[in-house]
Amino acid sequence: MADSTPAQEALARRGLMFILSSPSGAGKTTISRMLLEADDEIKLSVSVTTRPPRPGEKDGVHYYFVDDAEFDRMVEEDDFYEWATVFGHRYGTPKGRIRAALKGGQDFLFDIDWQGTQQLYQKDQQDVVRVFILPPSIDELRRRLESRGQDEKAVIDARMERARAEISHWDAYDYVVINEDVNACFAKVREILDAERMKRQRQTGLIPFVRELMS
Numbered sequence: 001m002a003d004s005t006p007a008q009e010a011l012a013r014r015g016l017m018f019i020l021s022s023p024s025g026a027g028k029t030t031i032s033r034m035l036l037e038a039d040d041e042i043k044l045s046v047s048v049t050t051r052p053p054r055p056g057e058k059d060g061v062h063y064y065f066v067d068d069a070e071f072d073r074m075v076e077e078d079d080f081y082e083w084a085t086v087f088g089h090r091y092g093t094p095k096g097r098i099r100a101a102l103k104g105g106q107d108f109l110f111d112i113d114w115q116g117t118q119q120l121y122q123k124d125q126q127d128v129v130r131v132f133i134l135p136p137s138i139d140e141l142r143r144r145l146e147s148r149g150q151d152e153k154a155v156i157d158a159r160m161e162r163a164r165a166e167i168s169h170w171d172a173y174d175y176v177v178i179n180e181d182v183n184a185c186f187a188k189v190r191e192i193l194d195a196e197r198m199k200r201q202r203q204t205g206l207i208p209f210v211r212e213l214m215s
């Protein structure tokens with residue numbers, strides 16, 4: 001590759017950890033998939049879970065599906081950045097090569113709950129951006145869980161039961177977006193990501209660039 005110009009160098013930046021959380025059914029999976037499709041610079045951090053796959057979910061793409069014994073082994077071997085129990089199943093973020101990739105400018109998307117968000121934030125405040133998605137109403141939240149058509153009624157009831165508790169964590173996030181119209185919500189989430197990428201402290205190439213401008 002040809003040497004980059006000073007202006008291109010200025011674009012060098014540290015990657016960020018972009019977290020999307022919401023009560024179940026508010027639309028974070030939908031928004032995550034839109035973002036991954038539209039933006040080449042962000043990669044999904046694929047979580048490990050003991051929950052059984054839903055129809056259409058692929059191992060290694062949406063989650064790594066493991067049994068309890070395998071999850072226990074990973075906990076013992078300290079393979080997780082963070083993990084939590086949600087709706088009776090365990091979910092965890094594998095360490096993988098996230099830290100090294102962040103240094104190289106790779107962004108990661110995390111679809112994790114408030115417990116995982118808190119743990120990641122405590123470990124790495126400067127790289128974490130926390131976005132919370134709210135449904136326009138509780139009735140609409142139930143409609144969406146039903147319309148997804150992938151969970152039994154008892155599972156949907158349990159998720160609705162927990163919705164209020166999950167919503168109560170809204171104030172531990174940097175940004176809150178209401179998902180009424182999905183395209184409008186997606187556009188806002190992209191704006192947040194774009195703006196966060198421009199933060200001065202993330203633009204690691206700026207110092208030499210500005211020095212050059214001023215010399």
Ligand SMILES: Nc1nc2c(ncn2[C@@H]2O[C@H](COP(=O)(O)OP(=O)(O)O)[C@@H](O)[C@H]2O)c(=O)[nH]1
Nearest residue numbers: 024047083084086091092093111112113115116
């Ligand atoms: N802490 C933590 N939460 C996770 C992780 N992966 C998924 N979750 C959360 O677990 C919850 C249940 O996820 P899922 O069963 O896929 O149902 P969803 O609510 O429809 O997305 C959601 O709040 C996810 O954000 C993880 O690695 N760590």
Ligand SMILES: Nc1ncnc2c1ncn2[C@@H]1O[C@H](COP(=O)(O)OP(=O)(O)O)[C@@H](O)[C@H]1O
Nearest residue numbers: 024025026027028029030144148179180181182
């Ligand atoms: N703005 C929206 N308007 C109507 N339906 C939506 C909207 N956003 C998401 N949905 C639908 O609601 C259901 C739940 O969305 P999903 O992304 O799976 O939520 P979550 O990952 O937060 O549990 C899906 O069937 C999805 O297609």
